[in-house]
Amino acid sequence: MKFDDIHLAGVGTYLPRTITTEYAVKEGWYAKEAREASGLEAVAVEDTLPAVDMAVRAARTAVDRSGHAADDFLGLLHSHTYYQGPEGWSPAHYILGNTLDRPVSAFQVQHGCLGLLAALESAALRLTADGGRDAAMLLTAADNFNTPLVGRWTSSSMFVLADSGSSLVVSRRGGFARLLAMDFVSQPGMEAMHRGDEPLFPPREPVRPVMDFEGRLESWRTRWAEGGSIPLADFGALIAATVERTLATAGTSLDRIARVVHNGFNQDPLNVFLLDPLGLDASRGTWELNRGTGHASVSDFAIGLEHLWTTGQVVPGDQVLVLGFTTGMEAACAVLEITARPTDTPAFPSRGVH
Structure with missing residues (x-):
């Protein structure tokens, strides 16, 4: 999809301290062989800040850099892949109240690790439809995986999960980059690789089992070995x-x-x-x-x-x-x-x- 006159006017991020993968191996969190294969040197880990507060800090930086006033914003889109707060609560409105504090719409865009790009497309389409020269959208994204319910070092052989927050201001007026x-x-057909053999309903107890992509994939490896479809x-x-x-x-x-x-x-x-x-x-x-x-x-x-x-x-x-x-x-x-x-x-x- 081609876009005209859609810009990134501001960017902000929050990255906490890092823990070296060497230290993680010494502590028994990360296998030495996995560390060597990964090529990773360190991983960002946040001890205390909730995901939404990391998003707020990143958003304040992005808005400051954008030069936009709060009145310019049509709405806020928040993305994440993991827990943000109490079930049924709106993290997007919490972030809105602690940044723009405007009576505009705020909602979540759920699309895994592509959440911020999905939000960017949605914001670009909305700004194109609105047409106002000074119109802007605030995008935020954040996750904190520092919990026993997530196997940060072991959930996948493809990555090690890092804690962070980020934000983009999407604008019709201009900025540092043009989309x-x-x-x-x-x-x-590949969605089954991350579903494994977990039931879709009813939910298992506890409601939030340990995040383990590698375990789900292993269930499919077993099926493949038994002649199942790949x-x-x-x-x-x-x-x-x-x-x-x-x-x-x-x-x-x-x-x-x-x-x-x-x-x-x-x-x-x-x-x-x-x-x-x-x-x-x-x-x-x-x-x-x-x-x-x-x-x-x-x-x-x-x-x-x-x-x-x-x-x-x-x-x-x-x-x-x-x-x-x-x-x-x-x-x-x-x-x-x-x-x-x-x-x-x-x-x-x-x-x-x-």
């Missing part, structure tokens, strides 16, 4: 085709892409699923950042984009490909053009509002 095009594609497809080829289509829609090509922002997966899965199908080297992506933070679920994309922009690794005129996938299986990508340096933005407070 050129984006697209989503799914392979629904819910697999050439997902890498599907991602590559989606990227090619989105680049064509944006009127560009892969050789014009300066950098790629992607999921914070471990080294091998990152290469196999995202970089290799496109013929890209890890140096074109954000691996050097991700190996020191882990997989920040919904916030990987904002964290990677902010890092490249604030450190001057992308400058006006550069094009950035944002690329990732989530359970389902579904992939998404977006093409951005950097249009301003940090010092050109209306406000640029120092990073680290925490």
Whole structure:
């Protein structure tokens, strides 16, 4: 889908302290072999702040950087993959009340690790329909996995879960990057890989069992060994085709892409699923950042984009490909053009509002 006059006006992130993977091995949390295979050096871990408060801190930075007043915002979209607070409660309105404090709509966009990209598409469509030059949308995303109910170090061989918060301000007026095009594609036959043999209803006790993607996948490995069907497809080829289509829609090509922002997966899965199908080297992506933070679920994309922009690794005129996938299986990508340096933005407070 092609977009005109949709911009990213502000970005903010919250990353807590990191724990080295070497220390995690010494403590018995992480297997030595798994650490060596992952390529990870450290993972972000938040001890006390709830996910929604990390989102609030990131949002305040993004709004400050955007130069938009609270009255400009049409609404707030919040994304997450894990627990945000009491069942039936609205984390989006909590974030709204602690940031814009405006009587606008606030709701959640649930789409796994692609939640922020799904929110970006929704915001872009809403702003396009509204047409107001100063209109803006506030996007937030956050997860805190620091609980015994999550196997941070062991839930998947593809990643280690990191705690974080992030925010984007999407604007009609202008900003530091322009959204050129984006697209989503799914392979629904693969959804069973993350369902395993868990019942869909009634819920098991406790209601929130330990998050264990690897255990669910193992149940399917057993079925495959017994001759069951394999819910697999050439997902890498599907991602590559989606990227090619989105680049064509944006009127560009892969050789014009300066950098790629992607999921914070471990080294091998990152290469196999995202970089290799496109013929890209890890140096074109954000691996050097991700190996020191882990997989920040919904916030990987904002964290990677902010890092490249604030450190001057992308400058006006550069094009950035944002690329990732989530359970389902579904992939998404977006093409951005950097249009301003940090010092050109209306406000640029120092990073680290925490």
